[in-house]
Amino acid sequence: MPTTKQEAVLRVEGIDVAYGDVQVLWEVSFEVRAGEILVLVGANGAGKSTTLKTISALLSPSAGRIVFQGQPIQALKPYEILALGVAQVPEGRRLFGEMTVEENLLMGSLSPHAKAKRKQTMDWVYELFPRLRERRRQPAGTMSGGEQQMAAIGRGLMALPKLLMFDEPSLGLSPLLTEHIFELIKKVNAEGLTVLLVEQNVHHTLAMCDRAYVLENGRIVLTGSGQELLANPHVREAYLGV
Amino acid sequence: MDVLLQTLVAGLLKGGLYALIGIGMTLIMGVMGIINLAHGQMMMVAMYLTFVLFTFLGLDPYFSLLLTMPALFLLGAAVQRWALNPLLKVESLLPQNQVLMTVGIGMVLTEVMRFIFSSNYQSLKTGYSDATFFLGQISFSVPLTIAFLVACLFTSLMFWFLLKTDLGRSIRAVAQDAEAAQLMGVNAERIRTITMGLGAALVAAAGTLLLPVYYLFPDIGKPFTTKAFIITILGGLGSTVGAILGGVTLGLAEALGSTFLGMQYEDLVGLVIFILVLLFLPGGFKRLTKV
Numbered sequence: 001m002p003t004t005k006q007e008a009v010l011r012v013e014g015i016d017v018a019y020g021d022v023q024v025l026w027e028v029s030f031e032v033r034a035g036e037i038l039v040l041v042g043a044n045g046a047g048k049s050t051t052l053k054t055i056s057a058l059l060s061p062s063a064g065r066i067v068f069q070g071q072p073i074q075a076l077k078p079y080e081i082l083a084l085g086v087a088q089v090p091e092g093r094r095l096f097g098e099m100t101v102e103e104n105l106l107m108g109s110l111s112p113h114a115k116a117k118r119k120q121t122m123d124w125v126y127e128l129f130p131r132l133r134e135r136r137r138q139p140a141g142t143m144s145g146g147e148q149q150m151a152a153i154g155r156g157l158m159a160l161p162k163l164l165m166f167d168e169p170s171l172g173l174s175p176l177l178t179e180h181i182f183e184l185i186k187k188v189n190a191e192g193l194t195v196l197l198v199e200q201n202v203h204h205t206l207a208m209c210d211r212a213y214v215l216e217n218g219r220i221v222l223t224g225s226g227q228e229l230l231a232n233p234h235v236r237e238a239y240l241g242v
Numbered sequence: 243m244d245v246l247l248q249t250l251v252a253g254l255l256k257g258g259l260y261a262l263i264g265i266g267m268t269l270i271m272g273v274m275g276i277i278n279l280a281h282g283q284m285m286m287v288a289m290y291l292t293f294v295l296f297t298f299l300g301l302d303p304y305f306s307l308l309l310t311m312p313a314l315f316l317l318g319a320a321v322q323r324w325a326l327n328p329l330l331k332v333e334s335l336l337p338q339n340q341v342l343m344t345v346g347i348g349m350v351l352t353e354v355m356r357f358i359f360s361s362n363y364q365s366l367k368t369g370y371s372d373a374t375f376f377l378g379q380i381s382f383s384v385p386l387t388i389a390f391l392v393a394c395l396f397t398s399l400m401f402w403f404l405l406k407t408d409l410g411r412s413i414r415a416v417a418q419d420a421e422a423a424q425l426m427g428v429n430a431e432r433i434r435t436i437t438m439g440l441g442a443a444l445v446a447a448a449g450t451l452l453l454p455v456y457y458l459f460p461d462i463g464k465p466f467t468t469k470a471f472i473i474t475i476l477g478g479l480g481s482t483v484g485a486i487l488g489g490v491t492l493g494l495a496e497a498l499g500s501t502f503l504g505m506q507y508e509d510l511v512g513l514v515i516f517i518l519v520l521l522f523l524p525g526g527f528k529r530l531t532k533v
Contacts, residue, residue: 020333056425082427094422096415107415110408110427159427 007034009194010055010086010163015064015074017047017054024050025218027064032163037185037195039205039226041239042215048198049091051215052165055196056088057081068163083111085162089169091198093152097141101132101151104140108158117160125154128184146177153184157193164188165196170204182208202239206230214239244379249501250494251380257493258390262448263466264473264485265400266441272417272480273437274326276340280348281445282466287351288314288446289462290359292453296366303368303454304388310450311443318442321347322435348463356460364458371454389451396447397486400440404482413437417480445470465509472516478528487527491515 008031017025025047032038042048053059055066057078066074068084076084087108095104105125109118126133129150135143140151149169156164166185170178178201186208189195199205206212206226214222214235222229229235236242263285270278288310295301295309325347326340373384404410415423416433424430445466473492477484492512499511519526 058421058424077429078424079427079429082425088425090422090425094419094425096418096422098418099411099414103411106408107411107423107426107428110412115408155426 008032009034009069010196011065011067012051012055013065013067015051015054015061015066017050017059017061019059023218025054025061028215028218028220029064030213030220030223032194032196033211035189035192035194036210037189037197037208039209039212040196040198040215041200041202041205041212041229043239044200046215047218048215049167050218052088052090052167052196052198055081055086055165079111082159083113085113085160086165087156087159087161087163088165089152089156089167091167091171093148095140095148095151095155098139100137101140101143102136104151104155105132105136105158108155109160111159114158114160118158121158121160125157128157128187129154145172146174146180149173149177149181150184153181157188161193163194163196165198167198168200169197170199170201178204202235203230206235245501248380249497251382252386253494253497254490255383255386255390255493256497257490258393259386259448259452259489260469260473260493261486261489262393262396262451263445263470264477264489265397265482266444266448267470267474268477268480268482268485269413269437269444270441271474273413274322274340274434275337276344277471277474278438278441279341279344279467279471280321280351280463281441281470282468283348283351283463284314284318284442285445285449285466286355286458286460286463287317288449289453289456289458290355291446292450293364293366293458296368303366303450304392307392307447307450310446314446315439315443319435319439321442322438326438327431327434348467352460352463359460361459361461365456366453366458368454383455385451385454389455392447392451396444400444401482409436469512472512475516476519476526478526481526481528484527 010032012028012030014027014029015025016023016027028051040048040051050059054061057076061074065072068086073081073084096107105122109115109121114121131147132150132154135147140148169181173181182204185195185197197205197209206229209226212224212226212229213220214229222232222234267278267281291310291313292303292306295306296303325343329335329340329343330337370384374381375384404414412423412428412433415426415428416430420430469492473485473488476488476491495511495515496508500508503511
């Protein structure tokens with residue numbers, strides 16, 4: 001790993017998060033460093049999506065801090081988080097199904113800095129996903145799962161984020177498509193985008209990431225490089241089934 | 243044959259106004275997920291405003307559109323901002339409970355107007371209130387024709403706004419998936435406030451356009467809330483094109499009913515169609531379109 005990747009862009013510092021009376025996250029702490037792919041793995045219900053929703057300010061932590069580029073962001077509104085450059089490709093894609101692909105992409109670029117470069121970014125996204133250009137006038141809800149995932153990623157890129165968070169991008173996709181989506185994530189990462197990836201597809205994601213954290217029952221239980229975790233006995237037993 | 247044609251024309255002209263009422267209601271339904279049961283009462287407020295502007299300042303109703311629409315936009319936005327949005331923050335309340343608040347707001351608006359203007363019927367007579375022109379054998383009421391054209395104009399503007407602007411797309415996005423919209427950087431609370439304002443402004447336009455050919459008293463809001471509700475259901479909840487179809491359908495149904503069954507059955511026909519749609523086309527006309 002090159003040493004230039006050491007500076008933390010996002011630091012999550014001991015956050016507790018609850019839905020009503022039910023606490024889901026306990027003192028979760030981790031950091032995402034500039035230019036890396038950081039992976040958060042864990043089983044269903046471990047609190048991965050909750051973590052991302054909290055960073056995006058859809059939920060607010062009852063304790064702890066979230067710091068992006070030195071600035072505490074846990075009290076900001078979702079649109080302020082976007083304006084700072086933190087975007088999310090949500091679980092289950094969450095496209096606006098009755099809008100066309102192009103309208104979905106336009107919805108991705110509402111922040112002032114993204115709106116200013118909307119046209120160029122859209123050309124870039126269409127270059128990354130030629131299929132989206134073909135389908136740009138089609139209602140997003142009528143596309144296949146893989147195409148929808150491409151549109152969701154494209155919409156996330158339209159925000160021109162500094163940090164892009166992916167919530168289970170492989171959900172419901174065939175192994176081949178999953179492979180394709182992960183290749184794309186690596187590609188945009190190579191172009192300088194910092195990535196926070198949440199996945200249940202543990203084997204695949206640990207192999208492609210720089211560092212990873214393991215989340216179990218709302219707590220961070222393990223951390224290390226992807227290779228270290230792949231070799232870890234607990235990870236092997238609990239997640240890889242070997 | 244002429245009678246039928248005449249009836250259809252009258253129904254269509256009225257349907258244009260109904261569409262305007264319905265679009266406001268359906269926008270609110272789509273974004274907030276609730277029926278605004280103060281919708282007709284907001285229209286009534288706009289009508290009184292038009293009445294006052296005409297009686298005391300001599301303002302032509304068509305000119306006062308420029309005042310009643312912004313005024314009702316502010317009223318609607320204020321209602322959302324200070325009466326409805328706070329309810330969403332109370333976890334123990336279901337979002338649907340906002341409907342109860344709109345019922346209360348409707349009552350307050352009605353009683354405030356009764357307090358100021360009494361329950362007496364008022365009307366506004368302009369030089370063109372009874373004017374008509376003829377195309378062949380068919381007569382067209384001048385004020386209703388103008389109202390129809392203006393309604394078409396506002397409806398087209400609304401479509402352009404919803405389809406082609408960022409704000410319009412954001413409104414549609416919140417209606418489809420509010421959480422995803424927030425993840426795109428949409429300020430959902432602001433969108434709700436703007437949407438309620440727009441809905442109120444559109445129904446204000448309908449009220450102002452209707453006043454030259456109608457009468458006015460404080461309780462007139464309620465029947466129009468009912469009509470708006472019927473139009474919205476006919477069209478399919480939250481569908482803009484549906485609301486236009488629903489409005490025109492209701493206008494035609496009422497016109498046909500009053501011509502061929504008798505004036506007293508005007509509302510009955512609308513309600514029968516309403517029940518038939520609920521039974522046989524429960525989704526309304528919505529399925530035909532994307533907005």
